[in-house]
Amino acid sequence: MRSVILFASLILSTAVSAQEHRIKGRVLDDQGLALAGANIRVSDTYLGVVTDRNGQFVLKVPANEYAELSVSFVGFETLRIPWDKTAGDSLVLKMTPSVFLGDEVVVRATRADRLTPMAYENMDAEEIKDRNMGQDMGYLLSLTPSLVQSSESGTGIGYTNFRIRGSDPSRINITVDGIPLNDPESQQVFWVNMPAFTSSLGSIQIQRGIGTSGNGAAAFGATVNLQTESPRTEAHGSLSSTIGSYHTFIHTIKAGTGLIADRLALDMRYSTLQSDGYVDHTFSDNRSAQFTGTYFLEKGRIKANVILGEQHSGIGWWGIDKSMLAIDRTYNPAGQYTTPDGEARYYENQSDNYWQNHYHLVYATRLSPRLNLHTALFYVDGKGYYEQYKQDQDLSEYYLPPVIAGGDSLFASDLIRQKWLDNDFLGSVFSLQYRNGGWSVIGGGGMNRYLGDHFGRIIWMRHAGNTEKDHEWYRNQGSKQDGNLYLKSTFSTSSGLTLFGDLQYRHVRYRMDGIDDDGYLRDLEQAHRFHFFNPKAGIQMQIDPVQHAYASLAIGHREPTRQNFKDATGDPDATPLAEELRDLELGYELRLPALALAANLYFMDYLNQLVPTGELSTDGYPVMSNVDRSYRTGLELSAGIEPLSFLQWNANLTLSRNRIRNFVESYVDYDTQTWEGTERTRDLGDTPLAYSPGVIGNSDLCLTVAGALNIHWISQYVGEQSIVNTGNPDMKIDPGLSTISGWTCPLPGKGWAASTCRYRSTTCSRPWMKTMPMGEPGGRTGRNTPGRRISPRQPAM
Secondary structure, three states: HHHHHHHHHHHHHHHHHHHHEEEEEEEEEEOEEEEEOOOEEOOOOOEEEOOOOOOEEEEEEEEEOOHHHHEEOOOOEEEEEEEEEEEEEEEEEHHHHHHOOHHHHHHHHHHOOOOOOOOOOEEEHHHHHHHOOOOHHHOOOOOOOOOEEEEEEOOOOOEEEEEOOOOOOHEEEEEEEEEOOOOOOOOOOOHHOOHHHHHHHEEEEEOOOOOOOOOOOOOEEEEEEEEEEEOOOEEEEEEEEEOOOEEEEEEEEEEEEOEEEEEEEEEEEEEEEEEOOOOOOOOOEEEEEEEEEEOOOOOOEEEEEEEEEEEEEOOOOOOOOOHHHHOOOOOOOOEEOOOOOOOOOOOOOOOOEEEEEEEEEEEEEEEEEEEEEEEEEEEEEEEEEEEEEEEEEEEHHHHHEEEOOOOOOOEEEEEEEEEEEEEEEEEEEEEEEEEEOOOOEEEEEEEEEEEEEEEEEEEOOOOOOOOOEEEEEEEEEEEEEEEEEEEEEEEEEOEEEEEEEEEEEEEEEEEEEEEEEOOOOOOOEEEEEEEEEEEEEEEEEEEEEEEEEEEEEEEEEEEOOOHHHHOOOOOOOHHOOOOOEEEEEEEEEEOOOEEEEEEEEEEEEEEEEEEEEEEEOOOOEEEEEEEEEEEEEEEEEEEEEEEOOOEEEEEEEEEEEEEEEEEEEEEEEEEOOOOEEEEEEEEEEEOOHHHHHHHEEEEEEEEEEEEOEEEEEEEEEEEEOOOOOOOOOOOEEEEEEEEEEEEEEEEEOOOOEEEEEEEEEEOOOOOOOOOOOOOEOOOOEEEEOOOOOOOOOOOOO
């Protein structure tokens, strides 16, 4: 493998040697000490290198041309150096420490850098601003390799999510300013509860695979590290509006004081989002606000974030059959009912309503030139419900006696119900970071506690009898404690070799008690405890100034979600097991002045992976069960080319194979005459993992006109996906292509007058898939665990 890389390196070096000039240099701090890991980039090219343990670098720049070098290192002011042939071939660059401690302490603790042997992408503030159209996170990250985004409403507003390498949102670790964002019970982030949060971000890093150790939910598909905007030195303000199809309106106002007395900065954002949705009755009426105060100390800073979210959305998770999908792609049965007179109606308040507020207090300080400390406290308060009109409901399932009306006993009634979740999530995180030359060590951890009350109320009944309004028919509670410690280190040699090690211990306790909501009076009382040890190791080799290669091996573990435990209640043989993942990554990267290439080969081997069975609850949750052995393997290719100064093309392609080994399907075969069921099994061999397309491709072609107007043509192709694990050809999503054409143009002005004008138009040949009906066609419902009978289940919240 190395000989192939070196051979390719020789050919490429020969091909470009006549067009490049070699610069050698050294980067030092204000004390004259070497800065290992500093980034040196050539502006307006793909060229970039990182310094070795002695602060030295070798950089190739276009010959006979002017170039601007950008030198950056966390904790220091970015240095911009003009260079031409008269500047010489040997440079000594001395960097000045930042006047105030910025985000670098958090960034070091949570993110990979150029010396970390793994696959990742960074988005800076300018790129976020250019891509952000007010839609949710998955659409902002849509050009990320191996990512597929989806939207229940079809507009990118409301309930949306994204998968990376086929891994669902509960397997993607997400933090903001180093603080866990995933809900502890579902292990997901519901972006609908944080409307327009993308407008508050200053940078993003997406790590594919297990990634680096950190806080919060386990990363089985990816890690997404979000950093809120840093305060500006000058006062500023902006107003942005987006108008789209289906009466979509997004408005955001932002303002900041700049630095007051060189110490204090205050920033705010307020956003509103409204849309009718592409799918019938999937409206959105959401609001959010963020207030940030930053106080700079002599050697540190204190930052407080208050993030407020309010969402009201139409329910769009009900399934429809394929025949209806062919007739009416926007049909949504949620909220439809028939009156006693036979009149068809729709319940207008069939909706999901939730309020979620985040409170963060972050303290970071520079204990010495080489030692930094970061600590944070956080609290998340969430409360809400979804409201449904339910027709002809069996009163016994709501623990109600028959209603006497006119001498008759009524055992069923139409009713309107609300299913509530009231939760509290609080905790702390910390990290201590030491750097000396080519050696970096970070130790940290965190602990948190979650309490969630789940309960249901009936607010109206057609035949109420003596039933009190707001009758509560179930209540249960979940509590979770999560704590972890980690230690990771990077060591670089002067020969360009970097060694990486990462150890994490995580302890999880989860408990449920109370009565379920499914009409069977199931007692949910249960307790689970997990101890996880997650080691990681990697190596990176700087082959020459424009090429490097890396390899890493990581082991990760993940506990089941509340829903997984809840679905299995009452069936001890079906209690879900913790999952284990072994992730091998091999990568290579090449950077030339007008060309950048990257390749990443991965093999993700799972034990006891929880996979969707094809069955859905009545509230749209996939029912999951363990499979003994499964894997995901693939090749991720990325390329960027700038053939002309005004033309740039960035593209990526993922080719993968995602399989369950030796899958045995357990199902109930029903006689269509008597509806008696017989449990059967069948061996299907290796079958495809659900929602894991074998091909994902992205392309962004950008043309710059007059130095300001950027015209983009963006395309995404997603290959065929199976929505069950049996390979059933009738349960697949066809491949398709979506394209976006548009332009962005900054308007004149600075500070309060600065603005950008944008336009986008989208076309999509990819089928938009609604939630599929429970089970599979033909009277069978597949399961992965032999001997389990399927019964209807519907989770609370």
